[in-house]
Amino acid sequence: MEEPSQPAHVPERGPAVDSPDRFGTPAFYAAIGRAFVAMCALVPILAVVELGDRLTGGLFLRVGGIRPRRLDGLDGIILAPFLHASWDHLVVNSAPLILLGTFVLAAGWRSFLLSTLIIAVISGIGTWLLTPENTIVVGASGVVFGYLGLLLARGVVERSLWHVAVGALVAVLYGWQILLIDPANTQVSWQAHLFGFVGGLVAALLVRTRRSLPPAISHP
Numbered sequence: 114m115e116e117p118s119q120p121a122h123v124p125e126r127g128p129a130v131d132s133p134d135r136f137g138t139p140a141f142y143a144a145i146g147r148a149f150v151a152m153c154a155l156v157p158i159l160a161v162v163e164l165g166d167r168l169t170g171g172l173f174l175r176v177g178g179i180r181p182r183r184l185d186g187l188d189g190i191i192l193a194p195f196l197h198a199s200w201d202h203l204v205v206n207s208a209p210l211i212l213l214g215t216f217v218l219a220a221g222w223r224s225f226l227l228s229t230l231i232i233a234v235i236s237g238i239g240t241w242l243l244t245p246e247n248t249i250v251v252g253a254s255g256v257v258f259g260y261l262g263l264l265l266a267r268g269v270v271e272r273s274l275w276h277v278a279v280g281a282l283v284a285v286l287y288g289w290q291i292l293l294i295d296p297a298n299t300q301v302s303w304q305a306h307l308f309g310f311v312g313g314l315v316a317a318l319l320v321r322t323r324r325s326l327p328p329a330i331s332h333p
Contacts (some may be wrong), residue, residue, distance in 0.1 A: 190219025262313025
């Protein structure tokens with residue numbers, strides 16, 4: 114009588130040869146290129162929003178900003194990242210938003226949108242709870258710090274050498290900004306920055322690429 118077949122243990126399979134997750138493949142470079150173009154296209158959209166805010170005398174800022182501990186300020190959790198206090202504020206956020214967003218978006222639109230939503234919500238709630246009253250908070254810097262936290266953590270979470278390398282690059286370029294979070298500076302929302310960074314760490318844990326496993330192989 115033959116013994117029942119037993120599934121054999123098969124090592125975990127990595128990304129496909131021509132996969133966007135595999136460094137150096139045409140698909141990888143194409144994903145990076147598409148992500149860069151998309152993030153560059155986002156900045157003019159933010160500029161149009163800023164122009165509209167200027168033309169309406171700051172109406173967008175008053176309606177869409179985060180107003181701490183006020184129910185009518187909860188909308189800002191989602192809307193505030195699209196708004197800025199000035200043109201200089203928008204310019205300062207644009208470069209890191211494009212660079213960090215490119216690496217986040219290169220992992221795929223679903224991952225990018227879910228991660229951005231998690232970051233915006235955690236950053237927004239932290240800002241809404243802890244910012245002093247009679248304040249309106251706007252700007253994409255909370256999301257930027259979220260992307261920073263996400264990229265720093267993703268290499269470890271996903272055990273990917275490519276993502277570790279990206280995290281190291283990001284740490285060299287922007288990691289020092291974490292040290293500049295200053296609660297005494299009332300002109301800059303340390304709450305949005307700090308909770309955005311925390312949101313990025315959470316997103317790295319919740320929205321991660323799961324390596325696919327081949328089907329079990331049975332031997333008679």
